[in-house]
């Protein structure tokens with residue numbers, strides 16, 4: 196295609212306007228956070244280049260139209276705050292040694308980052324668990340950011356970009372996969388240059404509408420001051436403790452999280468850090484329950500979810516009940532993002548009115564299925580898939596039997 200017939204991209208608009216792609220998308224999106232002078236710059240660049248919004252922009256514009264009048268009927272909504280990255284996965288015969296140069300069978304690019312995974316997995320369900328999903332994250336000015344934005348749009352996730360510097364690009368992650376499936380991961384630091392998340396939530400939830408704001412653990416420490424305000428505005432709040440720094444992995448910090456968030460998601464590794472204990476799962480469950488009993492959840496709904504890898508997950512309810520759910524037998528290829536799938540599916544089904552016990556069952560099933568394909572978002576379950584599988588008993592009955600209190 197010759198240069199002059201090619202349609203200008205959102206990337207070029209951003210470059211000409213001297214802003215990030217996220218800002219361009221925010222202008223198209225009608226989000227209130229764009230400063231007027233930046234908005235003018237973007238609008239001028241759009242005119243100069245003769246930019247015609249593509250599918251993503253059209254989707255964002257559709258959203259603006261929807262928000263400014265014809266509201267879609269009040270369904271549940273999930274806002275996931277945090278990490279988005281582009282993962283480069285290389286399959287290698289063996290890990291390189293110093294000064295080695297190797298050829299991988301292929302280097303694949305995929306979308307990753309815990310907050311992005313949660314939003315995508317929730318949005319993929321559809322059907323009776325349809326939920327509006329948005330991701331509040333940092334976008335850069337590079338082609339990876341544009342690519343991620345289009346991938347997210349294709350997976351029905353709206354992206355709300357936090358302003359970044361002009362030189363910003365999307366955070367990258369390199370994953371080396373050995374023939375036996377083991378992974379060696381190199382991450383870049385990821386910082387959301389924002390401490391006040393309230394700015395990105397366009398309005399308080401309407402009466403009767405369940406709107407949950409979910410944080411990945413990497414962002415909680417910097418956003419800690421604004422989180423209580425999110426709660427006070429009427430949002431349901433949720434946190435994934437994976438990614439919490441070491442000094443937040445203490446019984447004291449856990450009590451604090453439990454008092455401040457409606458839902459707290461913990462995996463076995465983090466639970467071991469918090470408890471300073473590395474014994475059996477059943478003992479971990481008992482100790483987490485004891486820790487939960489120590490804290491009265493204040494305004495919070497008080498749900499704690501503990502995931503235990505291939506062993507499934509446990510739910511600790513506000514009334515001290517513990518529910519165990521075993522995982523279905525699956526052919527696991529890649530467990531990356533299993534915990535994120537668990538969170539996304541739990542939230543989407545629970546916000547759609549499923550009981551915590553049912554949401555637990557669906558979350559475990561979807562998370563286990565997600566491990567049967569490569570990549571964090573490689574296997575995305577739909578509501579239809581999960582409902583079909585829920586008919587097959589994989590320990591559901593056993594789980595219900597053990598739902599009695601663990602003394």
Ligand SMILES: Nc1ncnc2c1ncn2[C@@H]1O[C@H](COP(=O)(O)OP(=O)(O)O)[C@@H](O)[C@H]1O
Nearest residue numbers: 462502503504505507508522533534559562563
């Ligand atoms: N090896 C596995 N086999 C089957 N299911 C798994 C496996 N690993 C994870 N899962 C599923 O994913 C959920 C979350 O996994 P877990 O490993 O606890 O989280 P994380 O991704 O944080 O390490 C589990 O509750 C389970 O349903």
Ligand SMILES: [Mg+2]
Nearest residue numbers: 504530533534
């Ligand atoms: Mg795991």
